[in-house]
Amino acid sequence: MHTYRYTLERGNKKHICPSCGKKRFVRFIDTETGEYLPTEYGRCDREVNCGYFLKPDFGTMAQLNEAGKGHHTPLHRSQHYKRQETNRSPAYIPIDVLNQSQQGFETNSFVTYLHSLFGSEITHELIQLYQIGTSGSRWPGATVFWWIDVSGNVRAGQVKQFDHTGHTAKSQDGNSRTTWIHSILKYNHETKGECLPGWLAAYLEQAGNFVGCLFGEYLLPSSLGKPVAIVEAPATAIVASVYLPAFIWLAAGSLSYLTVERCQALTGRQVFLFPDLSPDGRAFTLWNSKAKELAGIAAVTVSDLLERGATVTERAQGLDLRDYLTRFDLQQFHPAPPPEDKYTLTIDGQEHEINAIAVITEIDDYKIVTYMLRNAKFCEVLYTAAGELIPQPEDFSAIIYARMGKMIMPGRLNDINCLFTYDII
Template identity: 55%
Template sequence: MHSYRYTLERGSKKLVCPACGKKTFVPFIDNLNNEKLPGEYGRCDREVNCSYFKKPNYGTMAQVKKEENSLYGQPKPYQHHKKCAKTSACYIPIEVLEQSQQGYNVNRFTLYLNNLFGADITDDLIKHYHIGTSGSRWPGATVFWWMDITGKVRAGQVKQFDITGHTVKSATGKSHTTWIHSILQYTHEQKQENLPAWLTDYLQQGGNYVSCLFGEHLLKENTVKPVALVEAPATAIVASVYMPEFIWLATGSLSYLSVERATALKGRKVVLFPDLSQNGNAYAKWEHVAKKLSDFMFIQVSDLLEKNATEEERRQGLDLRDFLTRYRFSSFNTGAENFLKISINNKIFHVKSLITVSCPGSYTKGLQIPTFELEKGGYCDVIVDEQGEFYTGELTDSIKEMWGNGFKIGRVGATNALLRVYEA
């Protein structure tokens, strides 16, 4: 296997982007001499809001050796370090994951989940997705473990959240996000200790550390259930409670959706839920990749957010989690053994799961419609207000024209609400 001459610099250090001026720029390295290329060559991590990416002319090291001249005169001898073969990736020992399975009383993300769903559901999510805690870099930070379909630990993303469930950012706007291998490497080097053998191999391996999908290990639990794919692990975890009819996975980044990382989805039914972006870039990029993925899976790209979002929501780059959590989950119990009861016109129906949520606009006066799948088929639309409470007031003529006149007063659990039911 040939190594490429120019590769993006590894590590968490970033430079100032020549396009947007943010400290989110990853430069290219010339592997002949391990030096950075001129400042315009590299990629900005702000993939949606900036998307600057200038590549040098690519070539393999074998091709470089044949060149008579190079940017730096005669090519220097290329030292090929020992690496794990890209087809045989290096993994993180399961013991490292297990050491993170504690500290949930200070883990800000699990505390956020507890506020949303309560202790029992939060405990299930922690076990289901192997959520961990890391306080080495930031207090109360969360570890999202990437486990492949065989159950091997491929990577660990460390992220610090605030009490509202949003990623903390520094004064310069940089996200408090890193990787567990970077933290462990720094810790050992600060103590002037030798790196563990597994970490040395892991840091030297070829390819990208994140070569699978977050939550991929869940695919073996159910080989028939459709899969939903989002960008952020936090969104996948939260959405799995609201919409349990899917197995929820995440890519970790807009650009991390690729044929290579999605091989475990072969033959599956998959729905992509891209984040919002001001110019629709996020949707367009995933739609483009979906065409390649359609060669080995049944795939569609949801335009639910893209069709309904406001300009401000696009500017903020909101994702599915931002919309789902507008609703108080305590009002909706989608557990298999205790279905939410809906009654209208002396008929009783039981909710199976949440399907979609409409986006509010000025024309709706803040009202929204969550749509629920019913246990025995069909679905139900319910109107809620800006606070997520069930709505029983009057509808304007413009809303009636848009949503129809089929809404009637019924009951959701023990609460009155405007709703309409479509029976199977």
């Protein structure tokens, strides 16, 4: 474990970003003096729309002030802090703190949102599966997403308030209502003039290195045969686990949180990354780069499912997989499956095993089901509105081509004639 001389300021205080001008900037402080570093040193929370991040790389405040007079280029993980090595072990959050959050679900806005999507039975299962918690001391009805590692250690708790649409609520200054449980507990104890509990004092000494694993990571040992899907937000992982149960759904927590260090539990697994949309495709590009870094750990594929069909407006809004999945009623999402447990698509005499349903698109009175194949490719099979496979009428081929600009060809799904697009195989 490292103790850093310079670290990003803890808490929720934000400053004006020198790049985008938004009040979303977290500044670096000198842990020895408690002073701020020059104003250009820090990180903008708008990772996709701005991405400014300038780290200090000098030993003294005098050098930093002198360097601050010149021109700087934002950096992305290329420079390193000056640090002192220690042998301190990671500190964890006591399980009792997690257990105390397992209540108040009747006021939890995210739980209410889940109930509107899936009903009470599935919502209860999701609460248990992902250990969803409630925290009302900062914002009424806020949700706690617990980061629990593969060994069962509670690494972090993200607190987020949602609005009635299931999206993150905003404060009057435009900042998202998101914080961490350790920040809330620290504030509560200090406000009351109380000493911090020993575990919390030790936890805060980690100098910002709180999220040391993936959200949902503890689910991995129970499903060794399933492929793993990773999205950015815990809320998206939870919702996607219902729509697409063929995967184990995990979340990085942030665009930049997907690192080799946090992905060690994925060793030997088949992993699919589903990055959010961004105006310039930067999120997709960044996770493509991360996939190469993770190649030594797991077999990683970056899905371009959202990128291929997104509109300019959807990119500007930064939609994610959850925004698309929830457009469909869950009961209508899955068409009638082939008559066997094994899904096999035969193309030109060659069999391809189907791994999972990725998404469904409706056109007129038909459904186009995008399947993910075992080889990480995608294909689109055509169904009627009732969920029956379409044979091979030439007139329908013309309709699909006119509406979607895609050529279709005949194949066999579990030995039943079908039509599918071949341009994405």
